[in-house]
Amino acid sequence: MAKINLTVHCATGESPAWDAAAxxxxxxxxxxxxVWRLDTAGKARSWDLPEMAGCVAPRARGGLIAGMETGMYDVDLFDNGTVATTLLxxxxxxxxxxxxxxxRTDRQGRFWSSTMFMDMSAAKNIGQLYRYDGNGLSQPVVSGLLTQNGLSWSPDGKTMYLSDSHPKSRLVWAFDYDTATxxxxxxxxxxxxxxxxxxxxxxVVDADGCYWICANDAGALLRFTPQGKLDRRIDVPFAKPSMCTFGGPDLRTMIVTSIVSGKPEDAEWGGSVILLNPGVxxxxxASCAF
Structure with a gap:
């Protein structure tokens, strides 16, 4: 299974999303x-944002939606390297x-993200999960989170997955999900x-309904069946894989971002972004529809 290093290094690479239209x-x-962009020809470029963004997703009308330091924003990227943001x-x-x-977006194009207290050593469970849809930004949907992660949905959209990656939690939850509401x-x-x-x-969830989670600090991707059974492990060349998603024309390529660990043995690969073919x-x- 080939691993292609994109020669892009990030301090904290996060939230890869595939834009099929682009x-x-x-x-x-x-x-x-x-924010970084990589096209199928292998060309990468970046844009500087006015503040930190924890996540992005494509919008159906073009551009991105982002969860940032001060709110959720529309983000438009221009060829001349400039950026326009609009608070949502x-x-x-x-x-x-x-x-x-x-x-991440759900199967119906609603965008979801949670807040977090950035100093993880403080272990403040004040993070709250929000939904953005045609009614705007929701009230908190899930509360009491330390470091929210792991959002994804089953193929039929009826199961939502959510994790808390803080060392004091390390849990992945499943929820029944009402696709209409x-x-x-x-x-x-x-x-x-x-x-x-x-x-x-x-x-990310694959076409078989299995849930792939980045095992941060363990240098691995773990795949769990819909019944919660671990059935595959892929080791990656960095210690702190941060997020993965599928893309490419046939949706068989996985992109994996990572975080710099600061450990000498991780100096070469830490913060890298790789492409691999996991065989599924x-x-x-869905692009954000709202």
Whole structure:
């Protein structure tokens, strides 16, 4: 299974998303306040943002939607290297020292992301999960999160996955999901990474309905069946994989971002972005429809 290093290095690479219309991937480098784009010809370029973005997703009308430090924003990227941002909504809890983190669209094109307190050593469980749709930014949908991650949906959209990657949690939950209203219910533990390796970071569901989670600190991708059974592990060349998603014309290419660990043995690959073929097909994420 070939791993292609894109020779792009990020301090905290996060939130890769495939834009089928643009035939390109987008992702962010959080502390660098930067968004990256990679097209299918292998050309990469970046734009500087006015503040940190924890996540991005393509919008159906073009451009991106982003969860940032001060709210959710429209983000338009221009060929001359400039960026235009428009505030879509700001939750009341987004105070000093906080920002949005992991985010993804559901199968109906609603955009989801949660807030977090950036100093993880403080272990403040004040993060809250929000939905953005035709009614604007929702009230908190899930509360009490330390470091939210792992958003993804089953192929039929009726199961929502969510994780908390903080060392004090390391849990992945599943919810029943009402596709008509965008309301999750019946929260239960889907996987506890304390029983496996690493911490659960970003994730994606494949066409078989299996859930791929980046095992941060363990240098691996773990695939769980819909029943919560670990059935595959792929080791990656960096210690801290942060998020993965499928893309490419046939949705068989996986892009994986990573975080610089600061460890000498991780100096070459830490923060890299790679492409690999895991041998399964992915699903096309819906662009944000609102």
């Amino acid at each position: 035939r390109a991937w987008y992702w962010v480098d959080i502390p660098a306040k930067r 909504g700001k939750p009341a809890d987004l105070g000093a020292g906080m920002r949005f983190n992991d985010g 965008g309301i999750p219910s019946n929260r239960r533990v889907f996987a506890n990474l304390a029983d496996h390796v690493g911490r659960p970071d970003g994730a 097909q992915g699903l096309a994420d």
